[in-house]
Amino acid sequence: GAVVSQHPSWVICKSGTSVKIECRSLDFQATTMFWYRQFPKQSLMLMATSNEGSKATYEQGVEKDKFLINHASLTLSTLTVTSAHPEDSSFYICSARDARDIQYFGAGTRLSVL
Amino acid sequence: QKEVEQNSGPLSVPEGAIASLNCTYSDRGSQSFFWYRQYSGKSPELIMSIYSNGDKEDGRFTAQLNKASQYVSLLIRDSQPSDSATYLCAVNLGSWGKLQFGAGTQVVVTP
Numbered sequence: 001g002a003v004v005s006q007h008p009s010w011v012i013c014k015s016g017t018s019v020k021i022e023c024r025s026l027d028f029q030a031t032t033m034f035w036y037r038q039f040p041k042q043s044l045m046l047m048a049t050s051n052e053g054s055k056a057t058y059e060q061g062v063e064k065d066k067f068l069i070n071h072a073s074l075t076l077s078t079l080t081v082t083s084a085h086p087e088d089s090s091f092y093i094c095s096a097r098d099a100r101d102i103q104y105f106g107a108g109t110r111l112s113v114l
Numbered sequence: 115q116k117e118v119e120q121n122s123g124p125l126s127v128p129e130g131a132i133a134s135l136n137c138t139y140s141d142r143g144s145q146s147f148f149w150y151r152q153y154s155g156k157s158p159e160l161i162m163s164i165y166s167n168g169d170k171e172d173g174r175f176t177a178q179l180n181k182a183s184q185y186v187s188l189l190i191r192d193s194q195p196s197d198s199a200t201y202l203c204a205v206n207l208g209s210w211g212k213l214q215f216g217a218g219t220q221v222v223v224t225p
C-alpha cells in the first residue's frame with residue numbers, strides 16, 4: 001500500500017507556542033490531504049481538507065486561524081497549531097488521497113501542551 | 115446529516131472463530147466503502163476497499179456490500195489475538211474523497 005509519513009510523532013510544547021506537523025505522501029502524489037484529530041476513546045474528527053495550491057476547507061467549529069494548513073506541493077501538507085493551549089492536546093492524524101480515492105493515514109502526532 | 119453506524123462493541127471472539135462486523139450508512143449515493151483497523155494509540159490502516167455489490171476477499175478478510183440495503187460488513191476468519199483492535203467503517207462522501215467514519219467496533223480476540 002501507499003506510504004504516508006507524518007512528523008513529528010510526539011511533541012511537547014509550552015502553552016502559547018506554535019507547533020508544525022508535516023505530512024508527506026512518499027510514493028504517490030496527493031492532490032488532497034486531510035487532517036483529523038482524535039481524543040482518547042473517541043472517533044476520528046475531520047478538521048480540514050487540504051487541496052494542493054488552494055486554501056484549505058475547514059469543518060464547522062474548527063478555527064482556521066488557529067490551525068493553519070498549507071499544501072504547497074503534491075506530496076506535502078503541513079498543519080501549524082498556533083498559540084497552542086492545553087485543550088489543544090490531542091492525537092493529530094493526516095491522510096492522503098490517492099488516484100483511486102483511497103485515503104492512507106500517517107502514523108499520527110501526539111501533541112501535549114503544558 | 116449523513117451517517118455511518120456501527121455497533122461499538124466490544125465484540126468478543128474466541129481465537130480461530132469468525133468475527134462479523136456490520137455497518138449501515140444513510141447516503142444512498144455513496145459509491146466507495148472502506149474498512150480500516152486502528153490499534154489503540156495508533157492511526158488507522160486500510161484493510162479493504164469495496165465498490166460493487168457482493169463479496170470481496172483478501173486473505174482472512176471478506177467485505178460484503180449491499181447498496182440496496184445500505185449495508186457493509188466485514189468478516190474476519192480464523193481470528194487471531196493480533197486482530198484485537200477497533201475496526202472503522204468509512205463511506206466516501208464524494209466531496210474531494212472526504213470520508214464519513216463510523217464510531218468503530220472494538221474487537222477482542224480471546225485465546
